[in-house]
Amino acid sequence: MNEDKCHLQKDNPNSRRANGLDRRDFLHGVAAVPVLGLFGYAVHKERVFQRAQTAAKLGAAAPAGNLPELNVALIGAGAQGSVLLDAMLKIPSIRLRAVCDIWTDYSLKRAINLLGKYKFEANGYEDYREMLEKEKGLDAVVIATPDFWHSRQTVDCLRAGLHVYCEKEMSNTLEGARHMVLAARETGKLLQIGHQRRSHPRYLHCYEKLLKANMIGRIVTINGQWNRSVQQDLGWPNRYLISQDRLEKYGFKSMQQFRNWRWCKGLGGGPIVDLGSHQIDIYNWFLDAKPKAVMASGGIDYYSRESHEWYDTVMAIYEYETGKGPVRAYYQTQTTNGSQGYFENFMGDQGTLVLSESEAGFRGSIYRQPEAPPWDEWVRLGYVSAPRVQMAKKEIEINALLDVRESVSPDEHQIPVEFHDPYHKPHLENFFNAVRGTESLNCSAEVGYETAVSVLKVNEAIEAGKRLYFQEDEFKV
Ligand SMILES: NC(=O)c1ccc[n+]([C@@H]2O[C@H](COP(=O)([O-])OP(=O)(O)OC[C@H]3O[C@@H](n4cnc5c(N)ncnc54)[C@H](O)[C@@H]3O)[C@@H](O)[C@H]2O)c1
DSSP states (O other), X not given: OOGGGGTOOOOOXXXXXXXXXXXXXXXHHHHHHHHHHHHHHHHHHHHHHHHHHHHHXXXXXXXXXXXXXXXXXXXXXXXXXXXXXXXXXXXXXXXXEEXXXXXXXXXXXXXXXXXXXXXXXXXXXXXXXXXXXXXXXXXXXXXXSOHHHHHHHHHHHHHTTOEEEEOSSSOSSHHHHHHHHHHXXXXXXXXXXXXXXXXXXXXXXXXXXXXXXXXXXXXXXXXXXXXXXXXXXXXXXXXXXXXXXXXXXXXXSSHHHHHTGGGSTTTOOOHHHHTHHHHHHHHHHHHTSOOSEEEEEEEOOSSOTTTXXXXXXXXXXXXXXXXXXXXXXXXXXXXXXXXXXXXXXXXXXXXEEEEOSOSSSOOEXXXXXXXXXXXXXXXXXXXXXXXXXXXXXXXXXXXXXXXXXXXOOOEEEEOOOXXXXXXXXXXXXXXXXXXXXXXXXXXXHHHHHHHXXXXXXXXXXXXXXXXXXXXXXXXXX
């Protein structure tokens, strides 16, 4: 699934490897060193890697033509709705027929105007129920409203016969999320949850190639974070004020709450749900496991408690029991200092895999533990780039008086997956292709539910002030 986007060969080297490298490759790799010297050896490996890349690109699937058209509506055209709209405008054979948003003078107008520029005559609605009544011939709907609306809107859209792409967090309550899973099952319609990393070519490459090849060995610990700098509350232009009646009709007490719903109990789940759900979803996916327990500390340590009901700082530790042994996974989100942004860091006994969705930070690297078998074959196959050779660093290692207890720095290899599309485009494409019947969903309702169970428990653990356990049947609907 989506393998073509990774631009990589489909060889499965597992059959040839017992110990990370076969004898022929090992001899070939070692023999090159004295002839070329250390720097020449790196250049040689880089060329081998480049050749593998080019070969893989030539073999990649051609872009699909003549896709059946799909008629699509968007519900919720705020910050994320605009991002999704922008991505959908770059996907062929999508007809954007309608937009619904309760902020009619601002979000709705902006979306309809944008669509007009792309020659889409989309109809605008304030209430999604009116949209469902009047819009005939829709195939699918994309939902990007605040979390507390997801369940009602998704269930109604599925029952109206539409396939649904619903943003994360699937719902702010497990009950709401459960209704969504059941409605998808009852109606037989598709429900994709917006954990878009599940369709990201770099994440898919790491899961399908590097982890399956066991490159980093047994994962024993994970750490990850999403740190953000201090942010002001979101405001609104006075001329776009929504009437109090309308705000209340849609569940908001005030304009302040309408704009800053994430921080409010009953509407969102705070940063651990908003941000953490993306990455804790990756922990579960990459470990192929669900957590057994979680303990967490968190608080409203910085912002005003008047406007912030959820924790601005959370530190959580999950415990997993995987087929290969126990794993402890730390996750932190805080909103007062953006140090090092966001990433997930998987630490195994043979290497470390660090990944981020952010193109602005680092795209991903994998580090070989010095005592692990060489990775020449993975470089040859284009799974990872040649190691970064830092001559200056080597000089220091040779000349400096290192303490004998100090670990040698591991080799850094990059993840060779170029990605220049909007972050959400592959996940939307996966959804639309699933509607057309050519792919299966990368994040079904059931998967989204498991993530919601894993993440929502953190807030409970903070309140309880103790380790909470997950029962196996909690993850099932
Ligand atoms: N996948 C991601 O990377 C990602 C990133 C950001 C946000 N999100 C998710 O997207 C969703 C929206 O977040 P946002 O940042 O765009 O919020 P936002 O407040 O900027 O936008 C929400 C929009 O929904 C509209 N709205 C509110 N209630 C509505 C209703 N009942 N019917 C129709 N429209 C309604 C609002 O008027 C607003 O325009 C959330 O679930 C959030 O978690 C996902």
